[in-house]
Amino acid sequence: MxxxxxxxxxxxxxxxxxxxxxxxxxxxxxxxxxxxxxxxxxxxxxxxxxxNLLALGLLQKKTYTVGVIVPEITGHFFSTVITGIRDVLSPAGYNIAICLSNESFQEEIAITEKMAKTQIDGVLVSPASSTKTYKHFKALQKNGIPLVVFDRDCPGLDADKVLVDDYDGAFQAVEYLINSGCKNIAHLSGPMNLSITEHRLQGYLDALGKHKFPVKQENVIHVSGFTHEDGIKPAQKLLKLKNRPDAIFAMNDCIAISAMHVAKKMGLQIPGDVSIIGFDDEPHSSYFTPALSTIWQPVYSVGMLSARILLSKLQEGEEEPELRREVFKPELIIRASSKAV
Amino acid sequence: MxxxxxxxxxxxxxxxxxxxxxxxxxxxxxxxxxxxxxxxxxxxxxxxxxxNLLALGLLQKKTYTVGVIVPEITGHFFSTVITGIRDVLSPAGYNIAICLSNESFQEEIAITEKMAKTQIDGVLVSPASSTKTYKHFKALQKNGIPLVVFDRDCPGLDADKVLVDDYDGAFQAVEYLINSGCKNIAHLSGPMNLSITEHRLQGYLDALGKHKFPVKQENVIHVSGFTHEDGIKPAQKLLKLKNRPDAIFAMNDCIAISAMHVAKKMGLQIPGDVSIIGFDDEPHSSYFTPALSTIWQPVYSVGMLSARILLSKLQEGEEEPELRREVFKPELIIRASSKAV
DNA sequence: AAATACTATGCAAAGGTTTGCATAAAAATC
DNA sequence: GATTTTTATGCAAACCTTTGCATAGTATTT
Incomplete structure (x- = not known):
């Protein structure tokens, strides 16, 4: 009983x-x-x-709970962001309700609806890759729930945003490859329709463009997800091209590792025959053979800053100051999977 | 406004x-x-x-929210368990409140107190490594909140439990090393006072014992955490012993990778000079060079079963049936970091 | 002694929802 | 036409906490 x-x-x-x-x-x-x-x-x-916090919440219309919506948490990126969020919000007396959209637009909608019902105080969100419209986010905002978008942008949505300059990261990586003497640089790109995918792709394209390199259709392949398995086939396709690339810039480290794996199985030297650069700088990345060159992002800081911005909205109250848009700069980390310049 | x-x-x-x-x-x-x-x-x-779910919760004393307490989520293990939990609880209409104890006893206590206040319906917990007493868990149970412990056991606490047979996993790994001809097997053990550490250590000891191998004090080193950095120094210490081990069984894959890294830097052949086996089978593990031998655990299933047990407690109501104790068997996966038998 | 200020406490309402009981109206039965 | 049944709705309580206002008693001032 x-x-x-x-x-x-x-x-x-x-x-x-x-x-x-x-x-x-x-x-x-x-x-x-x-x-x-x-x-x-x-x-x-x-x-x-x-x-009884329920009674209190009912009375004060404040639950001291913040919702965090992320596509997944099994990767390094989002779990670290969440840790950063927690480290800001928890000491401030806020609970965190972590919800996984599973990269699904439908689930994301269901989550936002539930959040409205549970009278959550504020929301931090990184949208699913399949998310196309932002009605559900706008509905939250109409309900007076402050919203902060992080990492994955929602173009056209008026909200506070904490992003990473993916364009710049990609540009740096590709330009480095060019400077190191690579002539035929391919890109394992992310799932379509995702802001980070597009920005990284654009960075790749513009870096080629700047150096008057031709852009070849066949050199860009979109992967369907972010795991190792998702990278294997696209990497094979790339490395079996008649005109085999001598460098691959990959969407993230997992995909880059898959590419390295495939290349090694084909007997190719890294970086001798093909240079590889990833994105994210996961904890494992420096332990691969060869150690993976990659783009480092201030992941933990993204979490902390997002949380701080939300916190200020929650505390300052209702005066609706102008929206913030913070963009972190990533850093190129050169290890052994790419030639020295 | x-x-x-x-x-x-x-x-x-x-x-x-x-x-x-x-x-x-x-x-x-x-x-x-x-x-x-x-x-x-x-x-x-x-x-x-x-x-308004707050009003409903207040009225019915039921919030349809389940608390999950884990030490961290940046690793593969807990984030996958959580995904399993979610996949059971979410369709059943339950919210999940994920809380990170950060391996801290104090934070864990704070979390359980907050959960009691928020009138949570049930709790799934894997205790912090620094957790020594279970008063806070018992307090929850006294409040009528069902509790399921997963992965890390709480000896002496009467609760439903979903565990993995760590002893057996360790035993398998070490016996394999023995059968493959290794003579001087070391163990990079986990933080003290943690059930999984103790079980894996015991499995190591008993496997040695069964084959009449002497146990050397110097061959067992406890690491202080679960990340790569935590493994480097202990691995160096081990591999610089006068009587250098010809095999290392590591607490988890991260530590094993550190050991591989150290060994390679010292110019040792793997598995020629030293065999290495990890624990967890993380997604990256097969991509290292050499591919890491390890113990696979049914992580996702641990999450799902834990959630199912909790769910049945929540729904069946209050009849207090006998406690369940489910133990999953892990599996040895041999790759290239250990000699063939 | 009368007026004022202060101290300590209680009452009641509010917050949003559900539900047993009561009630009113309509329909069905005799 | 009178009684019973059915159908549709409302009232009020309960869940627990906070807080403005009122009140009673005590202490201070004139």
Missing amino acids: KKSRVTLTDIAKALNISASTVSRALKDHPAINKETKRAVVKLAKKLKYQP | KKSRVTLTDIAKALNISASTVSRALKDHPAINKETKRAVVKLAKKLKYQP
Whole structure:
């Protein structure tokens, strides 16, 4: 049988006083007798009184809970962002409700609806790759729930945003490959319709363009997901081209690792025959053979800053200041999978 | 300004009926006029009525939220367990509140207290490595909150448990090393006081014992955490022993990778000079050079089963059936980092 | 002694929803 | 036409906490 918890009224009855007095005694209200206060505090401790946050939330229309919507958490990126979010929000007294959209637009909609019902205070979101419209986010905003978008942009949505300059990261990587003497640079690109995919692709294209390299259709392949398996076939396709690329810039480290794997199986030297650069700088990446060159992003900072911005919206209250758009710069980290320049 | 949401009463007023009628109309209550129902449903949709789950929770003492307490989520293990949990609980209509203890006993206590206050329905927990007593868990149970412990056992705590046979996994790994001809097998063990550490260590010891191998104090080193960095120094210490081990069984894959890294830097052949076996079978593990031999665990299943057990406690209600203790068997996966037998 | 200020407490409402009981109206039965 | 049944709706309580206002008693001032 579910034991009902100790309530204010229970304590009040036991001491023959009113619930209001008990509430005030526990809240350091000035107008309260020291004796009474002492008795209340003592009994509350004895009975292990725990205030019912539901009742409080109902009363104050504030739940001290922030929702975080991410596509997945099994990768390094989002789990680290979440850790950053937690490290800001938790000390501030906020709960975090982490929800996984599983890269599904439908699930994302279901999540936002549930969040509205649970009276969440604010939302941090990185949209699913299949998300096309932002009605569900706008609905949250209309409900007065502040929204911060991180990492994956929602073009056209008016919200605070914390992003990473994916374009710049890609540009750096490709330009480095060019400077190191690569002549035929391919790109394992991400799933279509995703802002980060597009920005990285554009960075790749523009770096080629800047150096007057021709862009070959066959040199760009979109992978369908972010895991190793998703990278194998596209990498094979690339490395079996008649005009085999001498460099691959991959969407992320997992895909880059797949490409390295395929290349090695084909007997190719890395970086002798083909240079490889990834994106994300996962913890494992420096331990591969050869150690993977990659683009580092301030992942933890993305989480912290997003949380801080949301927090300020929650606390400053309602004055609707101008929207913020923060863009972090990534850094190229050269290891052994790409030629020295 | 925080717009207050549409409530039952708002709809009631607009239609000149009572809130009870509106509630019933939206709930397919039998005794309700079709006309009325149609009107209510139509208006509710138009105004985008969202029931307030706080009020409901307060009334029914049920929040349809389950708390999940894990030490961290940046690794592969817990993030995958969580995905399994979600895939069971989400379709059943439950929310998941993921909380990170950060391997800290104190934070874990704070989390459980907060969970009691938020009237959570049930809890899934894998305790922090620094957790020594289980008072906080017992307090939850006393409050009538069902608790399921997964992966990391809490010896002496009466709760449902979903574990992996770490002892058996370790035993398999070490026995394999013995059978493959290794004579001097070391163990990079986990943080002290953690059930999985102890079980794996015992498996190591017993496998040696079974084959009449001497146990050398110097061959067992405890690492302080689960990341690559935590493994480097202990691995160096091990491989610089006068009597250098010809095999290392590591606490997990990250540590094993560190050991491989150190060994390679020292110019040792793997597995020629030293065999290495890890634990966890992370997605990356087969992509290292050489591909890492390891122990696979049914991580996703651990999550799913834990969630299913909790779910049955939540639904069956209160009859307190006997506690379940499910133990999954891990599997040895031999790749290239250990000699063939 | 009367008026004022202060201290300590209680009452009641509010927050949104559900539900048992009561009630009213309509329909069905005799 | 009177009684019973059915159908549709409303009232009010309950869930727990906070807080403005009122009140009663005590202490201070004039």
